[in-house]
Amino acid sequence: MSEHAIRLTVNGRAVEARVPARLTLVDFLREALRLTGTHTGCEHGVCGACSVLLDGRPVRSCLIFAVQAEGGAVTTVEGLAPEPGAIGVLQDAFCEAHGLQCGFCTPGMLIAAEALLRATPLPSDAEIREAIAGNLCRCTGYQQIVDAIRLAAQRRAGSNLAGERHDR
Amino acid sequence: MIAEAPSPFRYIGRKRRPKEDRRFVAGSGRYVADLALPGMLHVALVASPHPAARILAVDARAALALPGVRAVVAGEELAQATDPLLSGLDIPKVRRFPLAVGQARYVGEWVAAVVAETRALAEDAAERVEVEYAPLPFVIDPEAALAPDAPPVHAEHGSNLLYRRKFVWGPVAHDFAAAPHSLSFRARWQRSATVPIETFGVVASWDAATRLLDIWASIQMPKYPDQLARALRLPGNAVRVHFDTDVGGSYGVKRGIKHSVLAAYLARKLGAPVRLVEDRLENMRGGDAHGPDRLFDVSVAFDGEGVVRSLKLRALDDAGAYAGRAPLQLGKPVGAIVGPYRIASVEYEAISVTTNKTVQEAVRGFGQSPTNFALETMMDRVARRLGIDRLELRRRNLIRREEFPYTIPSGSTYDSGDYHRVLEKALAEAGYDALLARREAARAAGRLAGIGVACCLEPSGGNSAFEPLFNPKNETTTWMESCSLKVDLSGTITAAMATSSSGQGHETLVATVVGEVLERDPDAIRVVHADSLTALPSNSPVGSRMAIMLGGAAAGAAKKLKADLVAIAAHNLGLPASALDYREGGVSVRGDAGRALSWADLVEIAHRKFHLLPPGLAPGLQAFHVWEVPTGGALPTPDGRVQMYPCYAFEAHIVYAEIDRVTGQVRLGAYAVGHDCGTMINPDIVHGMTYGGIAHGIGAALYERFRYDANGQLVSGSFMDYLMPTAHEVPEIALVDHCTPSPLTEFGQKGSGEAGYLGAPAAVASAVNDALAPLGLAVAELPMSVALLGELLATAAG
Incomplete structure (x- = not known):
């Protein structure tokens, strides 16, 4: 399985990782970064439970690969709060x-x-x-x-x- | 407008933020798939592509050759090591295991489990498992399954009939003979389900040193720990289910007993934690979470005024390839077999068959919603036959307020209600006269427009006595619930409930009730979910029971605690309890408020000062309460009369719909509901579940169907094919509350978790039929999909 180095920001934090080409963004967020607030419901792009903001636009993180987020800025539900422990x-x-x-x-x-x-x-x-x-x-x-x-x-x-x- | 009486409650019934919401909006829920244990292995399933086939060989060599693959297990191995899963019926030859044993009986049935270091690897390996099948004849249609020459789903069982009983309550034959009118029709409720957005998942971990199995699961299942232990041949106290796992929706179906037995077996075999989280296809095909699949034959006898005299109802239900608790969904409706109407005699024939389809599981309402659909279709047809307004017909037949408690022919007594008033409230909220004008204007413009009406009951908080009703070997007549409570040395309160939650707000329920009784701020009360070893008896949040049963248990525990507080005060103030007042946690002398002990004083005494405790009172401040269903439990009479449910909530739906003449597409233009579930503990929670239930009902009425083709293949196994309502399809809903308190519960509460779903399918069907009436058309099949209505309209247009 080919692996690729990626760099992106997640909730304002710089992230570097090596990921398999086939790893979806949602699995990367949940499994590698342990940001489990983003959920998988259908894994075929219908239910929207896996939605995150990528460069400010909502995307289905089950339908894109982690490598496609290269250079992007991802916001998950954990990043919606103004500060840890608070809610917006x-x-x-x-x-x-x-x-x-x-x-x-x-x-x-x-x-x-x-x-x-x-x-x-x-x-x-x-x-x-x-x-x-x-x-x-x-x-x-x-x-x-x-x-x-x-x-x-x-x-x-x-x-x-x-x-x-x-x-x- | 008449002013409502002021609420007698401090916290109950008031707008308060649910305790649970904050963690969920922060993304801090803890669902089973969020759990990562060190060394955890992952499962993927190999599923049968055939509706029926002998399994000749399972060749796992290529799969096991992949690095990171730890095991491939097939049915024979599992069947050696575990006992069959429990059924609600007495059908010992219909054996069900987590993996197919010798024969696959539906498309998607799990044939082998592959365990690997990651889920992706497990999926890769699953594709390399080669299974050799010998296809067998199969049967998909429930009526065809009853034919003498039908292919047997379970040859050992002897036929495809799982259960059949005809109940006769009252002089049905006489009443039919004496009534001047009768009519008959057939209604079809096609297979759908609640399909939560979270699939089922379980993590199992076995500790060989302590011989303890730990389970985290997205579970909503009565007696789940006990069923796990039995299937795994373990002592009950070797299974610890962690009920603090958040469940991402269930509405009945999250009963992954087969998943859990499989994961537990694998964890024990491999000496590592094992996670099984269904993907969506596994969930839809092989998750065993389909809902009722029911054919009704209805006959009704009535007089010229539209008063219904007698009813014959035959319900044929397709359980799918195996039977757990699902066939009992034919039993719950016995408790409300006449709906909200005065019908003097009833014949009810309940038939459960097995076919080569995915296994049915409990769905919201446990069979009541399909039955309500049949009953309301019946009322509409009687009205149409006699040319009587549908609302007037219902008014003539609804049980009247002064008739409660009201005993129906099948032996259940309805506790309370004011059905006429709730219907009038719904009509007022809907703006019924304006709706009529809107319909006439639409019709004048050539459109197909209709108004739907449904008046339905929600039996709630039952004792599960449909178990002995359908299987005399099972003498279940209690369905208790528990709560424990303690006040710690710092004076804060912690309550423990004994089951998991899937969105119903039980933590809020318990905190509100305990706060109400103890007059303490519910926001400061912590509510935890015990694990199954520390939990008191529970039957999980099924059957619309928690407001009644967990609410009753929490109130009972709080009252015991309050009595202890008063006893401590009485002892120290030297007065009898009857001379004291309890207020907001402190106790004072009546008429002399200056002589008092505060909450802090009482807590301090209880925890530190044995010398100040009254004789016989244990130190500390703690209490628990186990509550039985308020109407108790008794076995059914020989003719099958039984009181199952104590409390009956009522809902009246009014819906406006238009049908596109060309496409057959239905659009809902207005929706109003009058709802009476007695006292609401938290109105936002009750309203939310009601809106959600209506959305489910709209789905069942118009869109959702697990459809099988002639080859026995499930053709709606993804969200592209199994269509669920979005924010576009669910209209704005106008909800109007009414409160007829139950005389049987602590605060007058009734059940509400199935609200909306119990009436919406009937109401939408009624609107569609009203829209079709000018064309002389009628349809009694759900879902009334674009395909169904489009074809009906095209055929009618010639």
Whole structure:
């Protein structure tokens, strides 16, 4: 199995590794870096549980290889918090609206929502549903997730510091 | 608007953040696949490509030649070392092991397990395992499976019939003869399931020195540790299941007993921790997590006013190739066989067959949702036959508030309800008159538009007495739950529950209930999941039971603790307990609040000052409570009457749908639900599960199906083919609460974990049929997929 050296940043931290060519990005994040917040649900690009930001855009980390992230900047759910032990406005809104149940799709939902809110700070409900339509959730029926993202958008818009600490 | 009575509760029923959410949004959940033990090995499975075939040989040489491959194990070896997995029925000749033994019986059945140092290596090696098969005749259709000449799935069993019993409760023949009208129809609930986003996974580790098996699993299964020990021929106390493993969704199906027995066997054989996490195809084909697959034949007798007199229901269910607990899903509906209606007599024939399909497992509602679909289709058809409005028909048949407690012909007594009021609330929330106008406008514009109605029950918190009902050798009549509680020297409270959770918010439930009883802040109460050796008896979060049963156990433990606190205070204040007031953890003399002992004082006495403890009270502050189902447990009568469930929640759904005339695609335009599950412990959690249940129900109604082709191949084994609703398909849902407290529970709570799912399929089906009615069409098959409706419309259009 051919191996390749890769360099990338993950949650702002520089990472260098040698990886097999066939290693997916999600397996690299979970197994090599032990960032287990990113989940594998279907491993064929439908469910969205493995979503991460790559250079600011949401991607399915089960559908790209680790070597393809060479030179890129990856943000996982662990990187959404403003600092270790804290949670950001978006994460806090998911708690406030109970926008989750089992938590398994949640990291992917947060990534999809983060990408949406960066591009569209005050989205309509239709835009929220469109943004998360590539992420399957079997617990919530999506309603409280939509509520959570709407709340996060409102709170961010009303805040001077988008990433301010909401550590209850 | 009438003001609601003020809540008698301090924490219960109020908006409070679930305790669990924070770790999940931080990406700090601990799911089984997140676990990495030193030296851990990985499993990949070799699956049968045939629906039925003798296994002639398994050649693992090429696989074992790959570096890093540690073992290849086939069925014969495993069957020597383990006992068959338990079945809910008395069918000893239908033997089920984690790997096929001698014969494969469905496509995807696991034939061999490959263990290697990484999952990728195990998959590489699995492709090199050569299995020689001799294909056999097979049967996929449940009715065909009952034919005398059908290919036998288990030749030793003698036929494909696993269970058949006809129950007759009340004068059915007389009532049919006396009723002026009757009608019959057939309804089909095709095979679907809850399909959690996390597949099933298990990690097993065997310690040869202590002879202890440690298990971490994404499990939601009653008596799982006991079943593991039995299959592995181990003493019960040699199996330690770590219930603090987060479970990424289940809704019934996470019952990986075969996976767990296999992983445990491999861990013990190889002397290393073994991880088996299904990939998606393994999950869909071979994970044994399909849901009910049911054919109903319904006959109903009624009078000219639309009052239903009697009902005959025949349910034929396809269990798949083996039978665990799933056939008992024909048993739960006995507890609500007439739905929310006054029907005086019932005949119910329950039939379970085996076919060459993936094994069925428990799904949310345990067979109640398909039954509700059949009952509600029946009500719609009676209304249509008589030309009576569907809502009016239901109002005439719904049990009235003043009739509770109400005993149905099959022997269950419904605790409480106000069905008419909840239906009216749902109609008001839906804006029913405006919906009617919207439908008429759409129809006038040439579109197919309909409104769906469903009134359904959620039996909850049962004692599992469908086990003796379906298998007299099994005398199960208790389905207890437990909670233990302690206050430590620092004065903080820790509660331990005895099972794992899969999103239901049990930590919040326990903290809220304990906080309510002890008048302490629930946010400061820690709730842990014990492991199976330290846990008290539990039956896992099934059957919509935890608010009732774990809530009852937690309240019971808290009340004992409170009594101890008061006893300590009484002893030290020199007064009887009846002269004291407990308030927020402190105890004071009634009428003299200055004479008091604080929480800190009482904790200090309990933990340090034996000389101040009342005689007979143990030091420390701890209590546990094991709670039986509030209506207890008794064996069924000879004619099969039995009280299984104590509490009955009710839901009324109103949904608006339009069907594209060309494609057959259904779009849901509005959705409202009236829901009464008694007192809600945490409304956000109840609402969330209800929304999610509706989404599941929409999936079962319109999209989701494990479809088999004529060759016995599963053709919807990926998320590209097994279609689940996204945020586009699930509409905004308007939920309106009502509270009829249960007289049987501590706080008036009923079950709610199956809410939404129990009515949504029926409601969506009702809307589709209302939309089709102007064309003279009717359909009683789920899912009402684009393929099904498109073809129906094309045929009708000629």
